[in-house]
Amino acid sequence: MSYDPPAPQGGPPGQPPRGPRPTPYPAPHPVSRFPQGQPPETGPRPRPVPPGATRHVPVASPTDVTQYTAPVPPAPVPAGPPRHSTEATRYVPPVPQAGATQYNANAFSGSLPPPRPQHPVQHPSQRPPQRPHQRPRPLPVDPPTEVIEPVRDEDEDDYGDDYGDKYSDDYSDAYGDDYEADAREEEKPPPPPPDGPGRKTVRAIGELLITAGLVMLLFVVYEVYVTDLISAGKQDDATAALDDQWNANTVGGDQQRQAQYELIEGQAFAKMYIPVFGPDFKFSIVEGTTDKHLEIGPGHYVGTALPGEPGNFSVAGHRVGKGAPFNDLDLLNSCDAIVVETQTQWFVYRMLPKNSEVANWASKASDPKCAKVAPLGGPYAQTQGQEIVLPSQGEVINEVPHVADGTTPKAEQIAMMTLTTCHPRFSDKQRLIVHAVLAMNYPKAPGFLPPELKEQ
Amino acid sequence: MYGWIWRHLPGPLPLRLVQALLLVAGVVALLMFVVFPWAEPLLPFNNVTTQ
Structure with missing residues (x-):
């Protein structure tokens, strides 16, 4: 210029x-x-x-x-x-x-x-x-x-030479005009905008959309963090109630009696530990698998076997929020211990070989943790340590997984444990299933803890 | 909407701010303890059991 x-x-x-x-x-x-x-x-x-x-x-x-x-x-x-x-x-x-x-x-x-x-x-x-x-x-x-x-x-501008007259002219003109226009506006006090019905409507819609976005963000916070807090309180209550019950029964009780469970839906009847998830991983298992029950902690499928019994002791747990007991279930490896404590006994379950490990199991069998773990045969041929199934495949918690109940005599059933949670994380499209077999059990005694609890 | 609420809050600015914060806290609490617990089982996020 x-x-x-x-x-x-x-x-x-x-x-x-x-x-x-x-x-x-x-x-x-x-x-x-x-x-x-x-x-x-x-x-x-x-x-x-x-x-x-x-x-x-x-x-x-x-x-x-x-x-x-x-x-x-x-x-x-x-x-x-x-x-x-x-x-x-x-x-x-x-x-x-x-x-x-x-x-x-x-x-x-x-x-x-x-x-x-x-x-x-x-x-x-x-x-x-x-x-x-x-x-x-x-x-x-x-x-x-x-x-x-x-x-x-x-040409007035150097840019014009380099990039061509059209570009430089358009750019400089547009910019100059805007700038001048802005300058004029700044000089005058901005007139109050008229609030017509259209303007009001658009603004209201915009505010509603922003509000909806904030509500959804808040829901994520609720789902991932707040439910943890709520569930932690309920889990503590259930654990305290279970401890009271156990202590009350053992006082003056006879040591000879066998495991007896008072199975009341929504109340805890056992505790579970997974040592590889850390010493602080312990949850009280409640009876029942409705949303209300799972809010308290891992839930036992009603009607499936009880800890230590032949059959399939099946437990469901949340993977996101609500305490997320099974958050890392996909990280569990074969032979890892899952310890279940009842009023009278400790049961140590160990995860079965994964599908990819079955062929070369001999190489891993030397691990002392795997002493009593091996690919199963017979009716359990389809049972591997980890599987991912559709939500409709309830057969994974049958007495013998993938085999209809009643077709396998009790005498041929082994004591298994099955854990179920959602998969993939944040979705309920599938289910992550972990199968384990009973490897060890100890009677409870004052001051005694199973050595498996110290595994890392 | 928010402008309308703000204009209808009585009192000077500090008082209005307090009232606004209380309103926000009330809405958040309502969502956290009533709406979300009701809505959550209806959403496909956290079903962990097989059928």
Whole structure:
């Protein structure tokens, strides 16, 4: 935008005409630029041209060079610069600035001249000898200048040259308009927006949508964290009740009696530990698998076997929220211990080999943890340590998994434990199933803890 | 909606802020202890049993 003045100046501005100039420069420019009144000043001018000027010109830009060449011979050249620098103006007071400006634009932007006049004025006597050297230099430099200058005159912006006129124009115009518009708005106080019914409706809808998003975020927080807190309280209550019951029964009770369970839905009847999940992994198992029961802790499928009994002791647990007892069930490996504590006994179940491990089980059988674990045969041929099934596949908790109840005699059933949870995490599309077999049991005794509890 | 509520809260600014915070807390509590526990079993997130 600032360059507007130069454009009108040169009829021939951006184009080749300048090419020829280098040679003629001495005669035409000086004459036209400087009226007769100026001669007195010419004396001092020679000095500016030589030393500093020559060097500066090439570095700054090709245009400068051109300028440089022009001024050298006639001395009057400096007149061009006046528009750029105040010093130049001072130096050539007689010359009308308007006329000078035009000349500069035509020939070459007059940035160079300003510095030169200063030097001559200050030290007129010292510099004269340097002139001869400087004159030859300008001539060779000229050609490049010619090419570059035309471009500038035509386009206002450098960007326009590089990227094309359309782009630069559109961009600059749009930006300029917006900017100006903004400026105007800022000046005036913004008028209060009219609250029409349409505006109100749109705003209300927007607020409702934002509110809905916040509510959903809040639900995630509830599901993942708040339910943990609620369930922890219920789990503590159930555990306390179970401890009271066990202690009450053992006081003065006879040690000989066999395991007896008071199975009341919603009440805990056993505790479970998974040592590889850490020493703090312990949950009281409640009877029943409804949502209400599972909120308290892992739930025992009603009607399935009880701990230690032949059959399938099946337990369901949440994987996300609600205490998430089975959060890491997918990390359980074959032979890992699942310890169940009842009023009178400890039962140690160990996870069966996974499907991928069955073929090479011999290599892992040497592990002492796996002493009593091996791929099962017979009716249990389809039972592996871990499987992922559809929610409708309830046969995984049958007396013999995947085999209809009643077809296998009690005598052939082994004591198994089955854990079920949702899969994948945060979804209920499938179920993650873990099967384990009873490997060990101990009678409870004061101060005794099964060594399996210390496995890592 | 929120603008309407804000305009109808009585009192100076500090009092309004307190009232607004109380309203938010009340809504959150209602969601946490009534709405979410009711809605959660209806959503397909956390069914862990087989049938």
